[in-house]
Amino acid sequence: MDVSDILASQAAKHKSVLVEKDIPLEIDTGFLTVTDLNPIDNESYEENLEDFLQATARDGIQALLTSLFSLPTKSSPDGPLAQLPPPTTQLPRAKPLPKPKPPTKWEQFARAKGIQQTKRDKKVWDEEKQEWVARWGWNGKNKEAETQWLHEVPANADVGFDPAKEAKDARKARVSKNERQRLQNMSRSQGASTEREERKKDIDRTLATTRVSTASMGKFDKKLEGEKKLRGVKRKFEPAERSIESEKKSNLALLSKLDGTHKKPRREGGGDDVLNVRKAVRFASKGQGGVALGRKSGGSDGKQKGRGKR
């Protein structure tokens, strides 16, 4: 049975969904936008403006819809949702990028030491009550020590020792310490150096370098009015908090120094004016050094013997 004519008639019923253009259309599916870069046809524009505009728009939108319908979909209660790719057209932002929150002192320390941030639950399990209780706040677990009905008193306590008050004061002190640290963090984050300050520092550094860059290291230079005396470099120490990597590296460097595998620094001043000990050793050992000489002379110690050929 020949079905080709049936198929042909079926196809004729549906109009084509293909769009053919000289220059392919630029489609930005992320913004649902299509740009038709073909030059506008003058004749059809003059002939019937509205029809021409509608026909061009139809072609463009058809192409856009074809690409939209080919996108992967995700099902949802309302029906399938097409997953749009990020837009290719770049539009300017309305506001600058959000600034990252400045890290607290503890966060800096934790990052340097590689300490993982763990989120603490607001509730803790109380073994005695057999239920979850608040860690802090109303009836909080942190007030347990001051609200318990029986207190332990140390043997050497004063007469007026009040254990409940002691526990409460300790808790209040922790709270105020935390508040103080919070304020310090806030002031530190606000006092972060700006670009202008950085530039000022840079200029000062350059100026200081130029001031000592003459033959007399600036001793006989003409002083300007209000010019300050150059300050020397202050001693600097390693910071208390460092990253694990740098700490490991410096410790290993120290260990390798103790190990003696590396070249030892030369000791000057061995011997007197007549004898240069270093030179003499080199001559005696035929350039092998003092260690090799020592091994040669006293080479028959027990350890060496034991490691011979079996």
Add this chain to the structure above:
Amino acid sequence: MLRAVKAKNARSKRALEAREPKEIEDARTTVFVRGTHTGEVLNGAMKELMALKRPHAISFSKKNTIRPFEDASSLEFWANKNDASMFVVGQSTKKRPNGLTLVRMFDGKVLDMCEVGVDNFISMNDFKTPKAAPGHKPMMHFASELFDTHPRLIQLKSLLMDLFNGEVIDQIHLTGLEHVISVTLAPTPESLNSTAAFAEDDTKSLPKVHIRGYTLKLLASGVRTPRVELVPMGPSLDLVLRRHQAADPEVWKLAMRRPKLKKQDVEKGLGKKRKNMEVDEMGDLRGRVHVAKQDLGKLQTRKMKGLKKMPGEADGADSEDSGDGHPRKRQKAT
């Protein structure tokens, strides 16, 4: 300038936080401002544009003495006050009748502006056709080669896209697509074709801009993609380009900065193209896995006592080496 406001309660704190810069921004809130005089055409045009822009639109229905190109301080004040980052200013004068100025802001300051004159305006009400539901994301269509080459029209395209379509979304319901905004230019005049360098302020030679609103009609086509037909919905505007102010390159650079995508977003596919993953014709996600060539030398076969390495063997070989090493060296030296 507005003073820095400190939140006094939780509600105002939330409101202030909503105004803070975000990584992925919301749609631009647009304020429609009337100048000292707006004619019937401008009033209608602004009303209809606002209807398309809803719900991200604020109307200033009273008259305002405002000249965006001379003094932008009022715009900056309104932008801060209303958390708006776009303005459409209507002003009709004898010299520039029916002028509509599109102003885009960045960080509370004017970024760029473009003034267009409304030549011809037909309201939505004049088309007795079904209208698209407000709040639907429109599809946009731009037609002319000048949208890729001429700085004025590149700016206009960017402004119009920001006005109607600026919000970035990651998914869309395909049956919800029903609104089309088409922007077509008149044929490119010879002067623009021939000269390579465009005279910036020569607005006379620039072609007319035709903005048309359509609704979609989807017909069965026998394949998955439906056949599209458009029905005019309005409004239709014919615009001529007038004055403009391009963005300061420094500020533009700041405004074009993109947030660094988070790792999970990259994995989700928002950022770069995902490696070794593709969507096949059925819409299924398919992945390719690379398996290295198997090393049969390391294959664990049956263990036998005779093949076992003795613990002493390795040590003996070591001591032999070290024992030999030193004497040989010494011999060489002597």
